[in-house]
Amino acid sequence: MARALEKYLRPQVKATPFCPGCGHGVLLGLILRAIEGLEQEGRLAWSEMLFVSGIGCAAWIPSPNFKADTLHTLHGRAVAFAVGAKAANPALKVMVVSGDGDLASIGGNHLIQAARRGNDLTVVCANNQIYGMTGGQVAPTTPVNLPTATTPGGNPYRPFDLCKLVEAAGASYVARGSVTRPYDLIDYLSRGLTTPGFSFIEVLSPCPTQFGRRQRLDSAAAMFDHLRETCRYYVETEPEAETPAGGFLLGEFVHGR
């Protein structure tokens, strides 16, 4: 990581806890770069930041790494804790960073209700399409037919399209990026942080350990390649165009409302 970002990190933390090839370390850096850019433009101050996270690998992105106020909560409840923290001190800039299982399964109702109410939060969902920390069980974001620890015969269910879900619930800013396209993600994170109301940024972040090996994408490089090949950019004039099988539509779906 660039030396310039060290000011945002707790000196006591020497390394991230993430597996080799995990996308969460990249996302950690991109969040800091987005904030650094906004600070340089005078649009945000690090000292205003509160980072709230749930339980799971992604919840460890801010806690304890970020040298800021961090609230590492219960599984699924990060958004609800964040709503209370923001209500008690509206001067805080509150970012929730958590995983797909945390935000969309056990915490799914908190996510859509906060989007509906327009709570002034920036929610970053690191989507690795599986339960990583607990050992590769099926998530509400897991592709159909993928074998997991709890669907050995293949996942029989469809995954959520998280961006459509929060868009329908009324979010003010909705985007999906991938750690394979870091500069776009910095833009999305910056715009999410500066759009008033409920902002949601879904970040595709590969999990070679639990997801990759079940897709026979054993190396981190193979996972990154797969992500790059199967993502297509959202074009507003062709919103219904097909994405490649197993792939994702990337881009900004809601820009402030």
Add this chain to the structure above:
Amino acid sequence: MPSRTAQPLLPPGPRYLSGNEAAAEGALAAGCRLYAGYPITPSSEIMERMAARLPEIDGAFLQMEDEIASISAVVGGSWSGSKSMTATSGPGLSLMQECLGYAAFTETPLVLIDVQRAGPCTGQATKVGGGDIMAVKYGSHGDYQVVAFSPWSVAEMFSLTVEAFNWSERLRVPAFLLAEEATGHLRERVDIPETVELYERDYRPGEAPFGHPEADGVPSMPRFGQGENLMVTGSTHDDWGFRKTEDPVVQDRLVRRLNQKVLSRADDLCRYEGYELDDAELVVVAYGFTARAALRAVRLARAQGVKAGLLRLITIWPFCSRPLAELAGRGASFLAPEMNLGQVAGLVRQAAQGRPVHELTQVNGRSIAPRAILQKIGEVL
């Protein structure tokens, strides 16, 4: 100790309020500035009053999507610096249990008013119950402590809510007002005091926010936005909040301190009242609404020449063993009337040094009548 004298929001003097309304006013007088909750009978009037009152004073009112979100938002609000509370009943209390453990483990001050109804499960939602005594103390997993007070009047719905806030802030521990439907919905005269004594959270800059050199110490309580770069976590943590999920020494020391900081102050926390106890051969041990029926029953018994007395427990957690032990030492026997199947009677028995402890249990969704207690006094003497 950072205490101060404050004026309640209501002008001083007598008012005719419901218990739930009085609890809300007590919370506001105590300095509560964030309420997050979810409607549930028979506690909803607390929430409705807070919805009307908090915006008048720039406080935050949040109706959340469920009780889990409610207590979660309360914890978030508390760490942002607001005295924060929620209120619930029956099923809502069950949903809050995981986060109650989070609050205990992260030493988050919050107040939870439980207006008890007839359970288990949905039970009789509009009817009175008293079956949450153990649930508020043991409902979340692991070893932890809470503070709980049991009001017997509308006046105490006000005053004990203030007490709950004070102890919650002082010990950085979840504090309960363990009320009952009969008191929540009772309307009664309450004399709003000129002033209330408040304990404000104790922030000592530079000190560790999650540890204390003393085995029962209460750490400094900072808030978000002060530049402390707090690490609040429900995982086992060291004095500064770093997760220590493998270290047996840190885990052991933390769990013991969180329990000891409450238990070592049990004598200060222990509040009770005695009526006709001096020569009492039979001591009725009662709390909450049932204590009012017990007081009448004891007076009727005295009128018949029966040497009965009342020990009214105001503090339920930590449990006040000392007055029971003293009475047992004088040779008294005990009768515990309860709107549950003997949850406090078991605790009385532990403190009673082998003296007889009789039970009068009632779980039919109705409060215990004075006559029923009087009759039981006659039977056991």
Add this chain to the structure above:
Amino acid sequence: MDAKAHEIRLAGLGGQGVILAGVLIGQAAVLQGLFAAGSNSYGAQARGSTCQAEVVVGAEPIDYPHVEAADLFVAMSQGAYDGYRAGTAPEGVVLYDSSLVTPDDGPNQHGLAVTEVAVNELKNKQAANVVWVGAIAGFTGWFSDEVLEKAVAENVPARFLELNRRALARGLALGRELRG
């Protein structure tokens, strides 16, 4: 008022304003410097079928706040009378709406033409509950007119205030007449 606590029960049909009447009695007592404790039917029960409000009023703090045997029972409907008549103390007084209730032949029972007054004089049946509050106040003599007016003003919408003032005055007259 004497030293003992007085137990009052009001009962009627849901929608007759029984609960408000109980609140007004309790609030008047507190404004008068007395002690009062009230409870009532709650939830769905209060909206349909028979509904009751209890108020215990005394010059001293009240130990047990529920009505055990009513010293004064006000029956605003036949169903309420039938349901709660037995809950009256042996020397208790029963006041009933003379156009809605047919009483048994027990002692200490008095009919008051409350609904008749509300319909014929006040032209609003809904005002009967405040007529009853006036009647109870007139019969017991516990509350000053000023305190009663204040209790009513704090609890009824402004647009009905004038109607309810008249209802209160008519009730007071009925109650005082009965008291003699």
